[in-house]
Amino acid sequence: MTHNSNRKSGQLKIFLGYAAGVGKTYAMLKEAKEQLQQGTDVVIGYIEPHPRKETNALIEGFEVVPTKVFSYKGKSFRELDLDGIIQRAPDLVLIDELAHTNIPNLRHAKRYGDVQELLNQGINVYTTLNIQHIESLHDLVEEITQIKVRERIPDAIVDQASQIKLVDIEPEELIKRLKEGKIYKQPYVEKALNHFFQQDNLIALREIALRRIADTVHLKTKCIQLNTVQNNVLEHILVGISSSPTNAKVIRTAARLAQALHGKFTALYVDRGNSLTLSKADEERLKDHMKLAQQLEGKVVTVQEDSIATAIANYAQISGVTKLVIGRTMTKSNFFGKTKITDKINELLPDLSIYIVPDQENTPKKKIDVKTDFKLQPLDFLKMIFVFVIVALVGLFFKSLGISEVNIITIFILGVLIVAIWTTGWLMNIISSLVAVLSFNFLFTKPIFSFEVYHQDYPMTFTIMFVSGVITSSLMKKVKMQGRQAIQKSYRMETLLETNRKLQSASTYERLIEEGAMEIVKITERPVCFYLVDDKQMLHHTFYKSPFLSTTQNCEQEHRFSDKNEVAIVYWVINNERTAGMTTDVFKEAHGYYVPFLSNNKVIGVMGISLHKKEQLPSFEWQVLHAILNDFSLALDKWQLLRINEDVRREKELEQIQSNLLRSISHDLRTPLTSISGHADILKTNDQKMSGNQRQTLYEDIYYNANRLVQLVENLLAVSKLSNGHFPLQMQEELLEDVIHEAIHQLSKNSTRPIQAYIEPEFLLAHMDTRLIGQVLINLLDNAVSYTPVESIVAVYAFERESNVIIEVRDTGKGIPDEQKIELFQTFKKSHMGQGDTKRGLGIGLSLCQTILKLHESELTVRDNIPHGTIFSFYLKRGGVVNES
């Protein structure tokens, strides 16, 4: 039993600096050299080419795993040879620049992915990192230095390091070094001095670095004190996720706060049912934000609620949130001057401290919203014109009937309402209200067919008409949206309940997998593939095609799943117990999205989902998918546990049978042994006194009993075979004729009685463990021959019945009385071995036969032969029909 838990994972040491040039690589190499001198097996995985002579000199003496050259878009890049290092398996590997982004097509998107895999393989890693690359610090750094940092690594990686060494020099010294050309080549020095390497920048960066180290040290000591029990964490920081572009900053701030306070960190997304109306860009951002929160070790929670404030307040209260972090934009009052979110939360939960984070880049967000929400569609206009033409006609009809104008206004308002229901976009509300007012004006107020009005009341009427039109239609839109939200909510609930029900009611493991896979096909509309895994080996995979694709497309997808590269990714997932493939950071270029399922710390299966490359799943479906995957994982786990229990039970049963069999067999051994040793003794001492005839009888007795012993040993071997692991049977399709004749042949060594075999049809095949069934036949025939008078006939019959083959051993002896028939098999169960050697069937033979047949899902039965005698009968599964070619 070698799983991951037993494998020691490697240790990570990070040499952290606050800027380039502080000497991280130098420090790393120096320390590695010491390790090398102490006899550690150190290799260099990747060292950034350096202009410094001192550093280059240090590299000498290390073994280097050569980097691999990859070409991408016409240029060639040198990248870490991950597989080379894993194969080389050193104690320690040196890898520069942890924050490096690999070129696409490589297994991991980022170098830290490579490093993590090496650690998982039990290889220790030394690496270097600059402070500005740490995710949670990145916008802090940006604020100070005005430089955008693209390559970032999650805080979790830094916290995972067993040691962090801060490589620190005075900023003045660093600038001096820069000027001496020790960091960059001359032409770049000037530029660097004016940008990044300004003294205030460096001082600030240095401070951040020192603080980060101090925080980590604090965390470590605290962890040790608390014995790393996470439950003792008192602070719980909550942050709201939105699709706003500034939200990322808010999340980072919250994460930093959580880290500084060593608290729990949760990110909450309030789904107001508008996920369908989100624009592509928003949708994308929302997903990115969720991923960011996860990367920053936050738990992402989604709730569906109309009001953000209530949702946050409810969640905060239930989950014991102590601090809420919220962006300033969220606190702004909205359209109709309702209370601010913060005020409302304050009202609901006065004890909660709220942190408001400035996020000034707010304006673009508003613009995007306006664009998406107020988008106009030509079809909507047609709808509107259609509605108003009917409204006008009805109005004209009413007027001809002499119905007052007030009622006609109501009809127009009704028209606005209908338009609101029928169309999308908020701008339509205003336009339709305006159209209503104008057409009313044009058609019904004097002077008719002009936009002028004579009566002074009309402007008032028009205003009221317009406002009420806008309000009613807005309300209508809202009702409509709530309806859609409710449908979505109930759809999600229904899907999950349905999945759950199906998974629960699956009768077999295979069925369970099928149900789970089909549910995922249903939700994603894409084909999936399930890889069954045992002991880190892929057993087989099953493809589930999507009814939403054509047959050829499905075929193509199926081929892709068995592609060499994809299978390699599945193996990676199995070995690393992590999701990979499309939409993740690992094997981004893969064809599918691969999720491992674990039970008992072992990967038992991998689900591959062939997501669409361009059209990504909307976040709502994504959430449902993950909920289903989660459900499926639990169901698989449950089955596995049941299976283990079943195995344990069977093993116990088998052990019981085995010990009983052994007990009876040793009893059976005694008789022939006594006879052999006794006879040999007589021959040895009284040889001269005996006549030739007497001696001959003794010889024959010895020979006969020795053969009986051989027979017993065969049974003993069969018993030992039964205990060989979980699957003691080696099932084969065997020709019954061969098996029966072999048994008769074996028996003919001991007895001279002829035994006939009648097999109908001739070439009958049956599924069996040949050896064990052979043993059953030998035992049955031996019994029949030994316990019936010489003149009675013993024969074997084999014939088909439905999908089975019935095999019978018939004799024409005296037969067995009914009360003894019951005892035949019971005696053994009770395991009292009274007079075992005198009565038929009380020895090991029949009990062993019964056990073997039980393992073949068969049973040994006994009945009377006509006119007299006994029939022992059992059945086996018939083999396939073989056709002559």
Add this chain to the structure above:
Amino acid sequence: MNLKRILIIEDDIAIGNLMKMTIELHGYHYKLATKGKEALREVISMQPDVIILDLGLPDIDGIDIILKVRTWSQIPIIVVSARGEETEKIKALDMGADDYVEKPFSVDELLARIRAALRRSVSNVVTMKEQPIFTNGPLSIDYLSNTVFVNNKEIHLTPNEYKLLETLSKNLGKVLTHNYLLKQVWGDALDTDIPNLRVFMATLRKKIEKDLNQGKFIQTHIRVGYRMIHWEKSEEKKN
């Protein structure tokens, strides 16, 4: 008549003695080697007609001895192994052993195997293979015209049945494993084809042994394979 030489390679003293006595009583010349290296030397110096080899030797794996001997000689090798260890037997046969006996064996059984092996070495494998017509008691096969006769009556066989019979006849007296036969007749060996082979063999046997009054050409070695036996031998066995 010069004595037939038999080399016994067996490390167990009791079984070695039993074999020694049996062989001596039946007028063969024998030598007993208890170790693999010693045995290989004896094979060269003694030039035996038959080798009896126990697979479980203390110094060299029995399979290796077969492989070494087969590099330069076709001396018949009879392997001795315990019952039930089919995989070992099959491996030995595939590596070039001719026959096997299962422990515990009876004296008669061992002698019968030795006789068959001697006959095999006498009838000279090479000439037999080159002859255009093969005869074994009432059975004769014309390799040129692909025809089979039993008691001078032509028997109609399907191409696969004929191929099976041809393969068996060209290895007269030798046990051929399921995999070997599958490879020879069908070109490749899948375990799932074995039931097919069994049925083919059964029909083939029915066709050629039908009129022979219980006489047999082909022996079934359950879980191992098949062998074509010398006709005289099967007559002997009946008595």
